[in-house]
Amino acid sequence: MTSVPEGLVVFIDGSLAGTTPVASFVVIPGKHIIEVLAPDRYRWIAARAVDTITVTAGEMRSIDMTPHDELVVISIPSDAAVYGDVGLLGRTPFRIPFIGEPAWQTLSFERSGYRPAVVGVRPDSTLLVLVRLELAAGRQEMPDVLEGEGPMTIRDGKGVLVSGAAMVVAGVISAYSKDRANRAYSTYRQTLDPQALKDVRLYDRLSAVATLTTQISFAAFAYFLMAK
Incomplete structure (x- = not known):
């Protein structure tokens, strides 16, 4: 397996397979999910590429994948319709993955009962858009892309502390579980021990739950941080 650029982390069915270029790896016949990620970045916003392949017994496949940065779009409250130059x-x-020339230089947020919001997006630098929508009857300014500028008042210090701590703890558990899953997978590849494969699945599930908890905690942390 090769990638552009090289040095990307490769996961097969959620288990670490190595970094590109990967000369070869052995999988059982059937369908498999291949994922490559840019290293040293938070996984949930990392540049990535995902592909699903089906292999048969004795088949050899060459795979070439190119990851793309993704724009993470969040609103408070959630379930807001977001429109770009190409529509919804x-x-x-x-x-949204950044592929080629992005078709959304601006994003329009619409949700029933709230004022519409329009934000600008810089495809070369923006990876996260976090918008706090105002009630239709409010008179406050239109929200914008989170830039970290200007004054911010934290009203719910306890909420920030608890959600921030939960985010850190869940992140540590996710990393630990993924490391244990990777070790178990290496053991399985060397010994073909069924118990090692069970451990891989167990720790992968635990890592997935912890990763989801991290994302939810981050959303709560952002909400408490921006709450007025």
């Missing part, structure tokens, strides 16, 4: 892009929260 999705409902928050969601992710």
